[in-house]
Amino acid sequence: MKLTASSSIPGNIPDTMEAMTLVGHGDFDMLQHNSAVAVPTILDNQVLIKVSAAGVNNTDINTRTAWYSKSSANSKDASWSGQALTFPRIQGADVCGEIVAVGKNVDPQRIGQRVLIEPCITHVNGKKLTSPWYFGSECDGGFAQYTSVDAVHAYAINSALSDIELASFPCSYSTAENMLTKANVSSQERVLITGASGGVGSAAVQLAKARGAFVIAITSREKREQLLSIGADQVIDRSDNLLTVLASNSVDVVIDLVAGKQWPQLLELLRPGGRYAVAGAIGGPMVDLDVRTLYLKDLSLFGCTVLQAGVFQALIKHIEQNNIKPLIAEVYALKDIPAAQRSFSQKQHVGKIVIDIK
Incomplete structure (x- = not known):
């Protein structure tokens, strides 16, 4: 799907940002910390989110190592969707942050909302995908200071929990x-x-x-x-x-x-x-x-891969009603994602490993 940026970014938002980019399938050396990545330019139905925290998941490791491939690491089915991955890619599916800009079709009153991103992406710029994407796999995710997503996938959250705690949920x-x-x-x-x-x-x-x-x-x-x-x-x-x-x-x-x-x-x-x-x-x-x-x-x-309708909204309700609690095992800085993935792979933790991006 070829998309053309159509919404401007406010002048108080920088042109570049810090991010961890995945440059290919392989070991930890495929993760490269970069302090001059372009800030996403949002489309008409999207929002720009200043990321506060992002969780680490099995999908991050599986995508990096080409685990999803059913043939070899060099094949073209080594992503979550079974398609070839585009590099460089910013991973990170668990995102808590704040909306700082909106596309022209999005209510400006959403600016300033604290949000969680639904990781199973079904819409891009208002159009429904024939096959869902995974945030941080088929599109750039949250291991960066800023990220963008269709407004329908950015859910407002009203909770006393910290950003790091909230990033453990999505x-x-x-x-x-x-x-x-x-x-x-x-x-x-x-x-x-x-x-x-x-x-x-x-x-x-x-x-x-x-x-x-x-x-x-x-x-x-x-x-x-x-x-x-x-x-x-x-x-x-x-x-x-x-x-x-x-x-x-x-x-x-x-x-x-x-x-x-x-x-x-x-x-x-x-x-x-x-x-x-x-x-x-x-x-x-x-x-x-x-x-x-x-x-x-x-x-x-x-x-169970693609989220059923209403599942993410039900999760937001559980969080806001304090029916569930966050389990934070470890917290790392953005530049230390390789170390976070090493720890994750050892499976000695209970709960979530989270990246603090503030």
């Missing part, structure tokens, strides 16, 4: 809420969550509890108390045999972020008519499926 919590929505989780259901100490997993624990579910979390033994403190009713060590600790047909819903070798046990745990939702494969993308388990138990499997 990607992980909307992903978790989307999984729970697609799986239609309701009160009193037994919900099993894998990878429960990560950003999405810990979000799913809180959001499932907000729905009144009984939450069973899988994590490492040393993170047990932290998961209990945010609402998990039961915590299982990830090295345990799930069918030994739990019983077959004992779970209504599985929220999976891990996949890997343990995956067949997840379907065995589901009751007849159970639902399985997946939005990650940090344990490995290739799994063994006995199709008899799938059809004889009448299971429903949900892949």
